Amino acid sequence: MRIGVVVNPIAGLGGRVGLKGTDGKVAEARARGAEPRAPDRARRALDELAARTPEATVLTWGGSMGADAVRAAGFEPTVLGAPAGEETTARDTRCAVEAFCDADVDLVLFVGGDGTAADVAAALSGTETPMLGVPAGVKVYSSVFAVSPEDAAVIAATFTRVEEREVMDIDEDEYREGEVHPELRAVAWVPVAEDLQSSKQTGGGSVEALAEGVAASVREGVTYVLGPGSTVGAVKRALGFEGSPLGVDVWRDGEVLVRDGSEREILAALGEENVVVVSPIGGQGFVFGRGNPQLSPAVIRHCDVQIVASRAKLDDIGVLRVDTDDPDLDDDLRGWTRVRVGRVEQRMMQIV
Template identity: 65%
Template sequence: MRVGFLCNPIAGMGGRVGLKGTDGKLAEARERGADPRAPERAVRALRALADRDADVDLLVWGGPMGETAARAAGLSHEVLGAPEAYDRETDDGGETTTTLDLDPDRLEATGPDDTRAAARAFHEAGVDLVLFVGGDGTAADVAAALDGTETPMLGVPAGVKVYSAVFAVSPEDAAAVATQFDRTERREVTDIDEDEYREGAVHPELQGVAFVPVTDRLQSSKQSGGGTVESLAAGVADEARDHPERTYVLGPGSTLAAVKAELGFEGSPIGVDVWRDGEVLARDADEATLLELLDPDGDNEIVVTPIGGQGFVFGRGNPQLSPAVIRRADVSIVASRDKLDDLHVLHVDTDDPELDETLAGWVKVRVGRFETRMLKIV
């Protein structure tokens, strides 16, 4: 099996520092101390591919767009090309790096044109699958390059916004799909305007249709859930008022917007807000702010709602809620009944497989003022 592998090395960098994405915000993300997310997830996917002992002929794009991840994962590979503005030679006598390359200058020497060039080259090389690491913008670029072909594509999720139905649930699941699928189907690739997203407007737009492996390890496209949440919000607010010593971290989404309104403030619609004892401690907080505000003795609670149609509790749309933040708090999940009617299971993808395993299992989901429903995190 021939797999073409590419990575958007800056995908998701703006998430934990509160930028809701990286499009046009790379410099600001770096100023805020953002670390690259995608390269590490690329290595996870490739190591999982190696662990499956599959007969894979791996083609990669040069430098931080695939080559360095393949080297770090210890996989044999062929470098088919490189980003146009990227110099593969280093200062050590012309040898290419053998470690995961996170040099900011190398990351910046990549762009959408490079993604499209890589995907086209993989198709022309006759690959059986284009496996990419990134978010919806990367997916749209790959889909555009493969338009008019039947070469399938599969995403390793690494972006802040992951709405398209072309992504595996996790890097490890992507490796499983890549080595097991035997048929494909056409699925939608969608993206949203990040500037509008930062203002709280979420309008997914169709960017293309691509062939994608058929498997239950793929996420569904983002769909909005219906149903009233007034009683649910009242229940959360009652509990919060009964515990004035507790710090509440309230995630994004319309369901949590109702909770925030019930607590008496207008929160950031797609950000994370912090509330304690009638006071808003932070709006649209990034990871660093959350870690600063959380009670060091552990009386903290994160309240989140799963993404409708997908079921992700962590790892889609709320990267500010990092593993370090989650480990310092209890987790409460809330959702309308209508949203849960479309979900059979919940998912987490925190960038920390050990934490994902800890979070897995049956959980209570509040669906009303007093009512709960059991659902499983897998």
């Protein structure tokens, strides 16, 4: 395995001295006596990586941007370059990642926060090279980070698949004033693993993002059966129409075929490929069988099922449930399934 390692040595510098971030505050952080956080986090991840895959080929950037920590962990790295000046910059990070891509690495392992993640993702744009973050920033809103430095090493050493996940960031000046508005900065390929953190977003932002994600993923010729509720209502608005809030609507290729339809009307509107989009009932977790009887077993059996929900709703309900009046169908639906919780991010949930 070939791993490119890049460290943002100033990531998290302003956290413990009360600056709520480092953007534009490096000098002030140091004046307050801030100690670097990222190098120690990098060393923890690399020590674990060396214990698990000592044979890995490690490529890195000079000095505090990787080489120091990589050598301290016992690797003999290939150093592809060095920071342009005494103070490292976002451009240094992007240059390092571009060099890793040219060297055909299997993974970019970076140490930093959301700003670093955005820089890495920008440099990887247009490639299929995955990235994985060792959390070292003050604010870590993106879902491309492992839970801990050690978890990052385990994932790097063992992953076999990748998926798209969200890179989020906030305006630190607004953050210091008490305003938190996470924004999607990029979508990146990341190893599939359980020990990745979820993206942090406000409830409204999450619903808006997942609605945009559904709208962006619609396929020509596919019929979409859109269930009731406010979350799927956001999907309907993202598709360009105001749906029936408590009813089921059918949409295909920009046209509303059925509004507030009955089972018979829905069945009549189905095509060769069909997707039913539903959201669980808050507090109960029912996907089918409560509030949407129009989505009968006959309708469901003709459709692929796409479940959407905010993170807060899933945290509250814990599991999903079905009660379709067809025990065989209920058994078919039970098990682990993906629920869209963001523009591209999904969470595994169990239907019981």
